[in-house]
Amino acid sequence: AGARATWQRPALVAATRAPLRSAPGRAQAVTEPAVRVEATGETVGEARWAALHDLERRYPTLDRDLVEFVVVSEGQRGLLGVGYEPARVIAVLAIEPDPAPATAPPDTVAAAERAPRAQVGPAPGDSESAGLVRELLARVVDGLGIDADIDIDEAGGQVTGTVSGGDLGLLIGRHGQTIDAIQYLANAMVHRRAAEPAEVVIDAEGYRDRRRRALCGVADRAVADVLRDGRPVALEPMTSVERKIVHLHLKDVAGVATASEGVEPNRHLVVLPQDDSAEV
Numbered sequence: 001a002g003a004r005a006t007w008q009r010p011a012l013v014a015a016t017r018a019p020l021r022s023a024p025g026r027a028q029a030v031t032e033p034a035v036r037v038e039a040t041g042e043t044v045g046e047a048r049w050a051a052l053h054d055l056e057r058r059y060p061t062l063d064r065d066l067v068e069f070v071v072v073s074e075g076q077r078g079l080l081g082v083g084y085e086p087a088r089v090i091a092v093l094a095i096e097p098d099p100a101p102a103t104a105p106p107d108t109v110a111a112a113e114r115a116p117r118a119q120v121g122p123a124p125g126d127s128e129s130a131g132l133v134r135e136l137l138a139r140v141v142d143g144l145g146i147d148a149d150i151d152i153d154e155a156g157g158q159v160t161g162t163v164s165g166g167d168l169g170l171l172i173g174r175h176g177q178t179i180d181a182i183q184y185l186a187n188a189m190v191h192r193r194a195a196e197p198a199e200v201v202i203d204a205e206g207y208r209d210r211r212r213r214a215l216c217g218v219a220d221r222a223v224a225d226v227l228r229d230g231r232p233v234a235l236e237p238m239t240s241v242e243r244k245i246v247h248l249h250l251k252d253v254a255g256v257a258t259a260s261e262g263v264e265p266n267r268h269l270v271v272l273p274q275d276d277s278a279e280v
Helices: 044-058 106-114 128-144 174-193 207-229 240-250
Strands: 012-014 035-041 068-073 087-093 148-155 158-165 199-204 233-237 256-261 268-273
Touching (some): 044 068, 128 174, 174 240, 207 233, 207 240, 207 256, 207 268
Parallel strands (some): 158 199
Antiparallel strands (some): 012 035, 035 087, 068 087, 233 268, 256 268
16 A cells, blocks of 8 residues: 555646556556546545646547546545545556647637537437437536436426436535526527427436435525524525425425525525514
């Protein structure tokens, strides 16, 4: 086992052609990689993306399927900032790709970087709204460098886009902020461009249901405290999507009301005794 790595800011740390160390007392049985990039991030997914992004800056023609990742550390979240350690990964290439052609026009390179690797349009049977959501998710997944599948379901005037795959922490984001932003963008795009727009829900490996159950549990405990003590209880800051879930969950609960207070990104809900406030 090697010495414990010192903490570094979640920024990219890269080295090229540095040898990978073999285990003590064991003969090295594999060829050293031609390219080795180490990166850190808040999650393993973010660290993988950072390493991949650096490789693609160096080698615009990089084939992502040739990149192998080694998770050095999954990191530690810590408590109130104490004991935090970033996740660390190493991305390796057995053969160094060809560099970008020196004569390539800048506009051509920029266009290639902007375009998704796999153009995904509407699938057979997709409505206009579903096709727009499918294309948006394909671009997002490709831009984040995530190996994932996209499933679109239409029912009751709602389009649900579900992303499934490996580590989707980068797509979900801290407290769901990234996936909520994608959902907001999808709804805005569909309502602007589709002739018959539908409501859009973006999910990732059951995240919406898990988060809904967690929020309802927090809300139920707050209700118990309010009814017992007769005093308002402030919940943690939430996105607008999450605040709506709690509002609806407590809408018909006797003896309490809910109100939103504060400004983004610290806007939160307060559960109050029914006589103290009307629902906002």
